[in-house]
Amino acid sequence: MTAESTIDRARLASYQEQLTEWRRDFHRHPELAFEEVRTSGLVADRLREFGLEPETGIGGTGVVAVIESGSSERSIGLRADMDALPIHEQNAFDHKSTCDGKMHACGHDGHTSMLLGAARYLSETRDFDGRVVLIFQPAEEKDGGAREMIRDGLFDRFSIDQVYGMHNLPGTAVGEFALCSGPMMAAIDTFEARVVGIGGHAAFPHGCKDGIVAAAQIVSAWQSIVARNVDPIESAVISTTMIHAGDAFNVLPAVIELGGCVRTFDPNVQDLIQTRLREIGEALCAAHDLTFEFEYNRYYPATVNSAAEVERSARAVSQMGMTVDTEMSPIMGSEDFSFMLQERPGAFVMTGNGPSSGLHTPLYDFNDALLSVGTEYWVTLVQQELASVG
Numbered sequence: 001m002t003a004e005s006t007i008d009r010a011r012l013a014s015y016q017e018q019l020t021e022w023r024r025d026f027h028r029h030p031e032l033a034f035e036e037v038r039t040s041g042l043v044a045d046r047l048r049e050f051g052l053e054p055e056t057g058i059g060g061t062g063v064v065a066v067i068e069s070g071s072s073e074r075s076i077g078l079r080a081d082m083d084a085l086p087i088h089e090q091n092a093f094d095h096k097s098t099c100d101g102k103m104h105a106c107g108h109d110g111h112t113s114m115l116l117g118a119a120r121y122l123s124e125t126r127d128f129d130g131r132v133v134l135i136f137q138p139a140e141e142k143d144g145g146a147r148e149m150i151r152d153g154l155f156d157r158f159s160i161d162q163v164y165g166m167h168n169l170p171g172t173a174v175g176e177f178a179l180c181s182g183p184m185m186a187a188i189d190t191f192e193a194r195v196v197g198i199g200g201h202a203a204f205p206h207g208c209k210d211g212i213v214a215a216a217q218i219v220s221a222w223q224s225i226v227a228r229n230v231d232p233i234e235s236a237v238i239s240t241t242m243i244h245a246g247d248a249f250n251v252l253p254a255v256i257e258l259g260g261c262v263r264t265f266d267p268n269v270q271d272l273i274q275t276r277l278r279e280i281g282e283a284l285c286a287a288h289d290l291t292f293e294f295e296y297n298r299y300y301p302a303t304v305n306s307a308a309e310v311e312r313s314a315r316a317v318s319q320m321g322m323t324v325d326t327e328m329s330p331i332m333g334s335e336d337f338s339f340m341l342q343e344r345p346g347a348f349v350m351t352g353n354g355p356s357s358g359l360h361t362p363l364y365d366f367n368d369a370l371l372s373v374g375t376e377y378w379v380t381l382v383q384q385e386l387a388s389v390g
């Protein structure tokens with residue numbers, strides 16, 4: 001056994017021009033969640049060009065292809081996301097979005113291209129023993145494309161022992177990777193509440209049931225949940241992001257609508273916050289003789305890496321001669337790869353995108369220098385995990 005990478009760097013380097021072309025083409029034609037028809041069509045075409053037999057329409061617009069080599073039953077899943085965001089791009093370069101109001105502002109154009117690069121390399125060389133399952137996922141930004149692929153039988157139809165994901169990280173140098181064991185990205189839940197009273201003339205509040213005063217108290221009291229109910233060692237964020245009510249200076253509205261989101265790492269903290277949001281709303285509304293209606297929606301779970309797979313991911317990066325921080329501080333952002341990590345052990349890794357504008361900003365662009373780095377990571381990980389035995 002050797003720890004040296006066996007990757008054919010000349011072959012990889014010869015892909016760069018094509019990878020850049022694919023990436024910029026995806027960037028010019030962004031498609032939102034579950035609308036990735038052109039993107040997934042091109043992905044499937046490329047996979048067929050590599051001699052693979054992709055299955056399409058999994059979880060909506062998802063695509064899966066399997067590359068087999070040797071006789072081993074071992075298998076590994078590699079996942080890329082394909083969707084864009086409803087942002088109007090402000091870049092002026094040639095490959096800027098051609099669709100007003102849609103943009104690849106999270107780099108999923110690059111993620112898709114890197115996995116295609118790995119598909120090409122692995123199908124050409126077949127220098128491994130086992131099965132590689134390539135997962136091209138729709139709708140990461142919205143409505144959980146990963147969950148939809150799982151509901152559509154991803155893990156039943158395809159043998160997958162362990163599953164890996166990767167995301168670019170602006171502000172970190174290309175060639176630097178980071179991840180951690182356990183919860184690495186937060187769960188996100190959303191809530192909507194209605195405070196219902198009796199509207200009327202603002203000069204005669206005693207003839208009304210005013211929800212505005214109660215809603216203001218509720219929003220403030222919710223902030224005490226993190227400060228007073230959650231264990232100080234744990235992390236959580238409660239953000240009320242929407243308050244809608246009233247149309248006139250002199251009319252008390254009958255209904256006040258509130259909405260927001262909750263970020264947590266620990267399911268017990270998540271349960272606690274869901275309970276306390278409701279309890280506080282109900283109690284304050286009762287105090288003001290109002291009705292409280294509340295809906296809580298668990299959106300994406302926390303992204304939880306398993307320790308062994310973090311170590312495997314880090315070993316692959318080290319084999320490439322690049323740096324990896326395995327003690328990255330968890331971040332409050334969310335990622336729907338979390339659904340796949342609930343099904344199989346695996347690891348999600350961040351990989352530096354250089355000094356680009358931040359994710360989800362109108363000046364962001366995926367760094368094409370990262371294309372060969374990400375492709376090499378996927379190939380190295382496969383060759384390491386599905387190394388020929390003996």
Ligand SMILES: [Zn+2]
Pocket residue numbers: 105106141359360
């Ligand atoms: Zn994003």
Ligand SMILES: [Zn+2]
Pocket residue numbers: 106107108140167
């Ligand atoms: Zn993303």
